[in-house]
Amino acid sequence: MTSRLAILDCGIGNLRSVEKAFERSGAEVVVTSEVAAAETADGLVLPGVGAFPAAMERVREQGVDDLIGRSIADGKPLLGICLGMQLLFERSSEGEGAEGLGLLEGSVEPISAPGLKIPHIGWERVTWEKSDPLVGDVETGDDFYFVHGYAARPRNEVDTLGRSVYGEGFCAAVSRGNIWGVQFHPEKSSATGLGLLRRFVEVCER
C-alpha cells in the first residue's frame, strides 16, 4: 500500500520542492495546514526555512505541536527537515530565543565557523553515527546539500544520527524511535536525498 504523508504547512518557507521530491520517492502526499487532514496520514513531515521563533509561533497557533505529540505517541514516523529538525529540540538561541517542541533534549545554537561564511551553504559529506532505516552508505557516508546558520546540539549523544563538518563538526541528522530530523535538504540532494526520502516512506508503510 502506498503510504500517505502529510507535509505540515506552517507558512515557513516554500514546500513545493519537498512535495515533489516525496512524490518522486513513491509517496502519496498532502500539503496541509489543517490538523484534521494530517491526522489520518501514515507519517508526518515538518519542513521549514526561516527563523526559529516565528516558526514555533506558527506551529503553536495552528495546533501542529499537539498534532505532532499525538502522532508520535501513536507510533507514527515524523521527519523534520532543516528548520523542522531544529524545532524538535527544547530551545533555540536564535533571535530573542524560543522554546521548541522539546521532543529531543538539547538546544539549537549558531554554527561556529571562524573565517567561514555564514550561513553555511553547499554540499557536504555526512558521516553516519549508527545504523538506521533511513541511512544509506554507513561505510563512506553520503553527500547532502545544506543551507543553515544554526545547528542542533543534542544533549544525548545517542540521538545523533549523522555528523558533518563546517569549521567545526556539527550534528547533521538525529533519530530516536519514530522521530527523525535532518539539517540538510534531501529534496535538493539529488539521488542520495531522494533515497533517504524513499526509505522514510518505506518506514511509514510498516
Next chain:
Amino acid sequence: MAYKRIIPCLDVDDGRVVKGTNFVDLRDAGDPIELAARYDSEGADEIVFLDITASHEGRDTVVELARRAAEEVFVPFTIGGGIRSVDDAKAVLDAGADKVSVNSAAVAEPSLLTALSDRYGSQSIVLAIDAKRKDDGWEAVTRGGREETGKDVVAWAREGVERGAGEILLTSMGRDGTEAGYELDLIRAVSGAVPVPVIASGGAGSVEDLVEVLGEGCADAALAASIFHFGEHSIAEVKSAMAAAGIPARTT
C-alpha cells in the same frame, strides 16, 4: 569545507535550450527540463536556467520554467532572466526555484539587491555580471554586450555584495561560447575582491578549463554550457579530473 561546484547553464529561448557564441548565433540544444534532469542524474551540483526570452515576454515564462523544474530537478536551481522586482522574484521562488539571478535590473536599480536579500536572505540572491575587457580592467555590460554601464566590474561586484548579493555569477563576454578557456585574470580579480562565492562563466571548452578556473582561477564554482549540451564532455569526467587535481568534488 564545501565542495567546489560544477553548474551546467541552460540558456532558454522560447522554451528551448539554446547556446550561441558571444551571445549571438544560437544553436538548439533541446528541452530545458529534460536536459536539467539529465544533468542532475549525472552529478551536476546545481543548475542555472537563464531565460533569454523573458525580456520581451514577461514573468510568466520564467515562473512556468521554475514550476516545471521543481517537478523534475532535485538539486538546487537558479532562475535568471526578466527578474525586475521583488514580486518577480517571489513568483519564481514560490514556484520552487532556490535562487534568483539578477543582472540588468540591478544595474538600473542597485537597491533591488537589498530589497531582495532583506526579503529572502542573501543566499537566494545571485548578482550576474557580464564583463567586457576595457583598457586595463573590465566594464559591466548588459543586453548581451550591446549596452555599456560605465561600471567597473570589480567595483560593481563589491557594491553588489554590500547591497545583499550572496553570490556573483561572472561571465566573460569575450569568451562566452568560444570554448577558448575561462578568462582567469577576470575571475581571480573578482574572487579576490568579494567575500561571497564566485561562479565563473564564459569560455569552458575542455575538462582542463574547468579544473583550471577552480584551482588557479580561485572560482568557487564553474559554469558551463556547450561542452555539456553537445556531449563533448560529461560532468563525471570533470569531477574525476577535479579529484585528481586535489580539488574537493562531490562524486556520487
